[in-house]
Amino acid sequence: MPPAPLRLVFAGTPDFAVPCLRACLASGAEVVAAYTQPDRPAGRGRRLAPSPVKQAALAAGIAVEQPETLRDEAARARLAAYAPDLIVVVAYGLILPKSVLAIPRLGCWNVHASLLPRWRGAAPIQRAILAGDAETGVDLMQMEAGLDTGPVLLEKRTAIAADDTGGTLHDRLAALGADVLAEGLSAVLRGETLAAAPQPAEGVTYAHKLDKAEAKLDWSDSAAALARKVRAFDPWPVAEAEIHGERVRLWSAEAVVETTSAAPGTLVATHRDAIDVATGDGLLRIRELQRDGGRRVAVRDWLNARRDVSR
Structure with a gap:
């Protein structure tokens, strides 16, 4: 008599979790239910909208x-x-109490977008970029009562490119998460037991939830730190700053190692496709921005609208 199929409940909410749900469906396991957050107001009309996982x-x-x-x-x-x-839990958004963790015979797995124990918590993708990490990845973890403290079953790594944004790294890690989950499910369906490696006590950091207030740039920071913020906060909450008396959102910028005597926040140079703003250390070269109430545009279009900015 053939063995009963693996009965699986999936718990997740945002776009990041959808590739993992699809990996569960393709694995051969029987996905008996999907748990997700209640519908929330979204869009300009604030109508209730189902989550991507739903x-x-x-x-x-x-x-x-x-x-x-x-x-x-x-x-x-x-x-x-x-x-x-x-x-299987992927960015679900609700705490699973011990009584829930104890329900399945194989326990609960979590797909987490960092190399644990670094960046436990809510926003590991953006925190890795903000910190200037050279590498990140996804861990398949056996869940326990602590916040992302469980032993790691499988891991996949990826370099963080100099032009990676919160959005591009999110998408790559979502795909890697589906890969690592598929590998784990395949092993269990073959009757194997995955080795659980306890997380080391050293190197623990926490990826606190993003706050929209963090998007406001402080020009006294270094150009390198500001450029990382621009990348990390794309597509949300999007970096904001005042340039030449106007509040704008910044979509593309890079650090330039160049000294200047100008005060931080001063627009010191214009180019055909960029502007340079003084920072606490170096220049921030901005290539794309967005005016209040406008759309994302190349800097040359902003310059055409700001005839008061000297060329």
Whole structure:
């Protein structure tokens, strides 16, 4: 008699989690339900919108659950009724209490977008760019009660390129996460047990949730740090700064190693396709920006609209 299929519950919410859901569906496991955050207001009309995971799950014909919390007995009983062998969690957004972690016989796995124990927490992708890390990756982790403290089952690494943004690195890590999850599921479906490597005590850092206030650039910072902020905050919350008396959003910029006696924040040079602004150390060369209420444009278009800026 053939063995019963692996019963799997998936828990995730944003775009980042969708490739992992698809990896579960393609693995041969039986995905019996998808848990995701309740519909939230979105867009200019603030209408309730389903999460990307909910949309993908419904398209695949999977039962969708959207509890406000997993801490009440009724929600836990409903989850237990699915009789999962494994729960896979990817950017779900709700805490799984110990009573939930204990439900599946294989426990709960988490796909996390960093090389643990570095950047535990909510915003590991952007924090890695902000810190100037040369490398990051995704870890498949066995979940426990602590925040991203569980042992690592599998890991995949990727270099952080000089032009990587929060958006490009997000997409690459989402794909890597699906790869590492597929590898783990394949091993379990073959009857293998993955080796769990405890995280080292050294090197723990926390990736605190992004705050929109962080997007406001301080020109007294170094050009290198400001350029990293521009990249990390693309596509959200987008770096903001005042240039020549105007508040703008910055989409593309690079650090230039050049000394200047100008005060930080001073527009010191214009080029055909860029402007240079003095910082606390070096110049920030800006190539794309967005005026208040406008669209993202090349600097040459901004210069054409700002005839008061000397060439």
